Structures are given as structure tokens and as C-alpha cells.
Amino acid sequence: MAIQGYDKTSTYSSIATGNVIEAAYFTNEFAEIFTSFAKTSSTSSSGHRHDGGDAMGGYLAILSDSDNDTKISVETVSVSGGAPSYTDSDTITIIAGSATIATIDSGDIKVAANKGITFGDAAEKIEGDGTDLTITGNNINLTATADVVIPADVGITFGTGEKIEGDSTDLTVTSGADINLTATADVNIPSGVGITFGDDGEKIEGDGTDLTVSSSAVMTLDAGGNITIDADGGTITFSDAGVSLGTVTSSGFTGNVVGNVTGTADVATVATTVTITDNESTDESNAIIFTAGGDVDGGNIGLESDGTLTYNPSTGSVTATGFVGALTGNASGTAATVTGAAQTAITSVGTLTALTVDDVAVNGKVITMTGDTSDTTVITAGAAGTLSIVTTDAAGADGHITITADGTFEADGTTITLDSAGDIDLNAGGGDIFFKEATTTFGSATNTSGNLIIKSGTTTALTFSGANVTAAGTIGSGAITSTGVITGTGFTIGSAAILEAELEILDGANLTTAELNLLDGSAKSTASITVADSDAILIIDGTTTKQIPASDIKTYAGGVSSGDATALAIALG
Secondary structure, X not given: OOEOOEOOOOOOOOOOOOOOOOHHHHHHHHHHHHHHHOOOOOOOOOOOOOOOOOOOOOOOOEEEOOOOOOEEEOOEEEEEOOEEEEEOOOOEEEEEOOEEEEEEOOOOEEEOOOXXXXXXXXXXXXXXXXXXXXXXXXXXXXXXXXXXXXXXXXEEEEOOOEEEEEOOOOEEEEOOOOOOOOOOOOOOOOOOOEEEEOEEEEEEEEOOOOEEEEEOOOOOOOOOOOOOOOOOOOEEEEEEOOEEEEEEXXXXXXXOOOOOOOOOOOOOOOOOOOOOOOOOOOOOOEEOOEEEOOEOOEOOOEEEOOOOOEEEOOOOEEEOOOOOOOOOOOOOOOOOOOXXXXXXXXXXXXXXXXXXXXXXXXXXXXXXEEOOOOOEEEEEEOHHXXXXXXXXXXXOOOOOOOOOOOOOOOOOOOOOOOOOOOOOOXXXXXXXXXXXXXXXXXXXXXXXXXXXXXXXXXXXXXEEEOOEEEEOOOOOOOOOOOOOXXXXXXXXXXXXXXEHHHHHHHHHOOOOHHHHHHHHXXXXXXXXXXXXXXXXXXXXXXXXXXXXXXXXXXHHHHOOOHHHHHHHHHHHO
């Protein structure tokens, strides 16, 4: 087979079995093969190019190693009936060890995920994982003759919390902590471009000539040391909305002064109004300033502040060690003499040794009130909390004490004693006088139609009606003594009831104690007596005890048998 660019130099007969093949034959053949594959230029027709042209051989679809693991695939090749078939993919695939490293098509060069491009060694590498692209190196230098463009809303991050990002309008620099600017020369900000804090209300901006520091609210300068304002022009101006409030120059201050001023002023002139204010939000005593050697109608005024008169704006109190002159309003403390007091009501006068108001004199713990002529009422607070009220009638009549309450009158104390040289009059318009312990009523005295009712708790115990006393319950007593007559329908002694009829028997009997004792048997005599016919003997006749003469016994004994007579004699003793 003839191959474009290759012409066999030897004959088959020269290279045959059994012949001696000289080196020159091989040298010539290899030189001719080399020439056939050596394309000298893009337009040269010599050389064997495998471009599918005449005598150029077929296309090389795959360049592979012996096991076909590592290869460069241009097109897909399949063999059918001993003849190769090619599928045109227009793609070059580089495979190493059966793993795809990269593909090249009519558009991109595609490096497989997690496969990188290294420069020198693995320390400098470009690699992607299908999502993120990683560039690894020592220093990464970007050298461009124009811009390095980063898309809008795509930022450059440093670590995790630091980021630079733009949205085609604004550039945002974000830091999780401090942002440090380190420069060996100036950090230049263009003219007319400022630095804002929060919003445009707080801003530092220069126009190439003047630097403006502005704040929509309060501006605070706080230094651990001194604050130096160095104006080479020699003028410092204080303004409000562009209107000058005052100017400080090397020669002094000109303009209006509003607010607090401290220090020593040689001369203060052309002051239409001088307003002196104090901080009234604090609880403090402030000295009241007086003029010394000045004229209240005009002229220079010297201030005198070494007095003892003070004013507390928090409480509204004026304090002084002494006062002379007319006084209007409330005053506290000790006054030696108060005259010409226009106020009709004095609510507080402090501590007084003695005070006399009209006919009332207060001296120490004694209040003396003088009535008509020299009639007096003296109220004295004594030791241990005692209170004495003494009334005196100069005419010698009784000096009465009358307490009239519109509501309830109460007297409360550990012990209350009512002691009168005369009578004690308890006048209860409601008709009841109650006896209580705390809120519990344990007794009362009540007027009912002129009768006195004594109750124990709420239960009637005794009723007094004129000279008569009626007990609602039982009267218990160890002994009852009466100089009059005790009247009743009966008595109960122990468990024995003595009725009226039984008491009337004793009432009609003329008995002595000795005679009653004979009935009791306690006066039994062992001496013998002589019974006369006229002597009386007690006999129980049925259920009635009767008295009969001894002669009846004698007659009765004469008619009984001898046995009965003996028994009667024994009975009679």
C-alpha cells in the first residue's frame, strides 16, 4: 500500500528470508518513513497527515496506550466487519487511568470536577468542584492592561465576615470587626465626596479648600487629654444656621453670650439683658447673691455671695439664720418676735418657748384658756403621758366640762377612772347603757317604761319596778339575810321541796328549838320521868300525828291483855 509521502527504497528481494540485510537498507527505509510523516508546512503536500486525504491514511479517532485506559479520543470509533466506523462528535476527550480529565469542544475547554490545572507543582493550582472554583498559590498576581471586572452583586470575601461587593452603583465594604487602613502615604478621598456615619446627617467632607464636619444632632468631642483648636487665621466663629453667635479672636470675644460662662472677665459691657440660671434638677442649696456697693437703679453691680441665705429649687425652700422686715408667705424656724403678720393663717411656726394668741396661752406643756373675767381652763400634759383638764369658775360656781360630739364619742385607755365628789350622771338618750369587752357586749342596763332592766349578754336577768325586783332565772347565794319579809310559794332545800302548806303548819305551831329536837331524837334523855294523866303523848292516828293525854293511854291499857300491856310499857319506856 502506497502511503502519501512514502516511497519504499528497497526491493522485497533485498529483504527476504535467508538474505543478509545490510544496515543501509534499514537506514534508508526509516529515513523515508520519517520524511513521510514530517509535514514541512501548512501548504506542503509532503508528509503523511492522517487527514483523510488521498494516500494520507484515515483519521486518528483515538490515540491510546496498550490497555486503552489512558487515551486521547477525538471521535467515537466502532468496528463492524473489519471496517472502522466513526461518529463525528467534534470533541476531544483526555482520559488518564479511565478517568476523564478534560474535554475540548467547539466552545469550551472543560476540566472535570475536582480535577485541576497545576503550575510547577501542586502548590499553584486552579481547580473546580462543579460549584466553586479554587485558585491556590503563594502570591496570586493579577496583571492586566485594563480593568479586572467583577460582576455586580458578586463580592470578594476575606475569611468569613469581611467582604467587598458592588451593585453597579454603590460599593459596600463589610467587616465583622474593625476596618484598618494602612498606608505609607495619604489616603485620598476625592473633592466633594464625604464620609458619612449612619446617614447623611453626620458627615465629613472637603471641597479641595474647606473641610466641613456636620451633624444633624449633637456633636461630641471627647478626649482623654487636651483638645487644641488651631486657627492660623486667628478667628474662631460660633454660628447657628449660618448666623454668627460670637467670634473668638486673638484679641478676645465679640458677639452675644448665651449659656453658662465661667472664669474672670475684666469688663462686661453693653449687656442689654443678663440672665442667670441654675440647674434646678438637683437637690442642692444654692447661695442667693446680693449686690455690694451698687445702685439698684443703674451703674456697676458688685456681687456678694458670702452670706448664709440659701435657696433650694428642688424643694422651694429659702433658708436663713435670721430675718428682719416684713414677711409674706410661710416661714419655718425660730422667730424671736413676729409683728405685722399679714397672713391670716400660720401653718408652721417651728419651736416656741411661749405663745399667746388672744386669750389662749401656750407655755411648755401647759395650755391656759381664759374665758369671762378670770374663768380659766388649764390643759396640762404631765409625765408618763398623763393629761389634766382643770376648769375654774372665778365666781365660785361649778366649772363644767362639756364634750359634745356630732358622732360617736370614745374614750380609750388601759384604765378609765370616773371619780366625782358629787354625782355621776349617765344620760343615755337611746335608753341603753352597754357593757362591752372589745366588740362583745356582756351586759346592759335598759330603761323600759321607767323600769330598769339588767341583762347578762342579751338575756334579761333582773327587772327593777319600783321597790320590786324580779329575777328571770335562779339566784344562787351562800346565805340570804333579810330584815323584812321573804315571800314565796315554796322553797327547795337540796332535793326536797317545801310547799306553802307545809310552811304554814310551822307558822301556826308554838314550838321551841328544844321541842323540835325531841322530834329529831337528838335530845333523847336517859333519865326516868313520871307520867301524869295530864301529860300529852304523840300518837300516829292512821297517817296523822295527834297529841293525847296520858290518861287516855291509861284507859286504853286497862282494856288490853297482859301481853299487850307489857308491850305498851316497853314502848313508853
